[in-house]
Amino acid sequence: MAAWLLLTLLLYQALLAAAHGSVQVTGIVGKPVLLHVNVPPGFQVRDAIWRYLSPKEELVATFFRGSSETLYQSRFHGRSRLHKNLTLEIGQVELGDNGTFSALLVNTRGHIETRTLHLAVYEVVSQLAVQVFTSTGQNSSAGACEVFLTCGASKGTNVTYSWRRAEGAHLHAGTHSFFEAGQVLRVQLGPGDRTACYTCTAVNAVSQVSVTIVPWKHCHKEEGVAASKYDYRDILLIALPLAVLAISMVTMGILHSWKRSGKHRIASLADACEAEPVPV
Known part of the structure; x- marks a missing residue:
C-alpha cells in the first residue's frame, strides 16, 4: 500500500x-x-x-x-x-x-x-521494384519513346523516393516530369538514350534501397510485341479463309463419293432382284 x-x-x-x-x-x-x-x-x-x-x-x-x-x-x-x-x-x-x-x-x-x-x-524498406509503361503515340517524334517509370516498395514505412540518371546527367524539366511525390517519373527518350540507366532510391530513417533500369529496352520490347501481333493477325486473315475453303472442298468430295456409292448399291440390288427366278 x-x-x-x-x-x-x-x-x-x-x-x-x-x-x-x-x-x-x-x-x-x-x-x-x-x-x-x-x-x-x-x-x-x-x-x-x-x-x-x-x-x-x-x-x-x-x-x-x-x-x-x-x-x-x-x-x-x-x-x-x-x-x-x-x-x-x-x-x-x-x-x-x-x-x-x-x-x-x-x-x-x-x-x-x-x-x-x-x-x-x-519498417525496413525492402522488395523495391520498378514498373515500366511505354507510350509511342502519333504525337511522338520519329524514334522517340515516352516512358513512365513507377517505383514502389512492398515493405517499409514513411518512405520517400528519388530518381537519378546513372551517368550523372541532369534530369531536364523538358524531358522529365515527376508525379506522386517523386514515385513516378515520366521520361522522353530518344535514339541517343538507348543505354541510359535510371536509378530509383527508396529511403526512410532506418534503411535505403536502390534499383536501376534501362528504359529503352522496354521501348524496343513493346515495338517487337506490336509487330508480332500485327504479323499474327495477317497470318490469320490469309490462313483462315484458305483453311475453310479446303475443309469445304474435302467435305463436298466425301458427300459426292457417298452419293455415287449409294446409287451403285441400289442399282446392284435391283439387278439381283430381276435375275432371281420366282418359284411357282
Missing part, C-alpha cells in the same frame, strides 16, 4: 516538475530498442517510474529502493525489461509502439527529475 501511495505522490509531483526537452529515439520493427535516461551528475536515484503516455497513459516499469518491476498490464507486458542503469528495453518493437515515454526519477533527498523520450518505429 505504501508503495502505491508513493507512486501516486510521485506522479502528482511529476506534473509540477519541469521536464527536459524530448529525446527522439528510432526503433526498427521486430528488433529491440533501448530508452536511455540521462541522470545528472551526483543525482543518486532512489526511485524511478517509466510511463507510456500515448495514446493512453500506461505504467510500464518501476524501480523502488533497489527493486525493479515490469509486470504491469500495458501493451509492453512481457516485452519490457528495466536495466540496472534504469534504461528501459522494449523487445520485438511493433509499429503500434510509436509514442511518448516518460521517466520520473527521485533521488535520496526527494528531488525529482523527469525525462521525456519519443519513440518512432519504422
Whole structure:
C-alpha cells in the first residue's frame, strides 16, 4: 500500500516538475530498442517510474529502493525489461509502439527529475521494384519513346523516393516530369538514350534501397510485341479463309463419293432382284 501511495505522490509531483526537452529515439520493427535516461551528475536515484503516455497513459516499469518491476498490464507486458542503469528495453518493437515515454526519477533527498523520450518505429524498406509503361503515340517524334517509370516498395514505412540518371546527367524539366511525390517519373527518350540507366532510391530513417533500369529496352520490347501481333493477325486473315475453303472442298468430295456409292448399291440390288427366278 505504501508503495502505491508513493507512486501516486510521485506522479502528482511529476506534473509540477519541469521536464527536459524530448529525446527522439528510432526503433526498427521486430528488433529491440533501448530508452536511455540521462541522470545528472551526483543525482543518486532512489526511485524511478517509466510511463507510456500515448495514446493512453500506461505504467510500464518501476524501480523502488533497489527493486525493479515490469509486470504491469500495458501493451509492453512481457516485452519490457528495466536495466540496472534504469534504461528501459522494449523487445520485438511493433509499429503500434510509436509514442511518448516518460521517466520520473527521485533521488535520496526527494528531488525529482523527469525525462521525456519519443519513440518512432519504422519498417525496413525492402522488395523495391520498378514498373515500366511505354507510350509511342502519333504525337511522338520519329524514334522517340515516352516512358513512365513507377517505383514502389512492398515493405517499409514513411518512405520517400528519388530518381537519378546513372551517368550523372541532369534530369531536364523538358524531358522529365515527376508525379506522386517523386514515385513516378515520366521520361522522353530518344535514339541517343538507348543505354541510359535510371536509378530509383527508396529511403526512410532506418534503411535505403536502390534499383536501376534501362528504359529503352522496354521501348524496343513493346515495338517487337506490336509487330508480332500485327504479323499474327495477317497470318490469320490469309490462313483462315484458305483453311475453310479446303475443309469445304474435302467435305463436298466425301458427300459426292457417298452419293455415287449409294446409287451403285441400289442399282446392284435391283439387278439381283430381276435375275432371281420366282418359284411357282
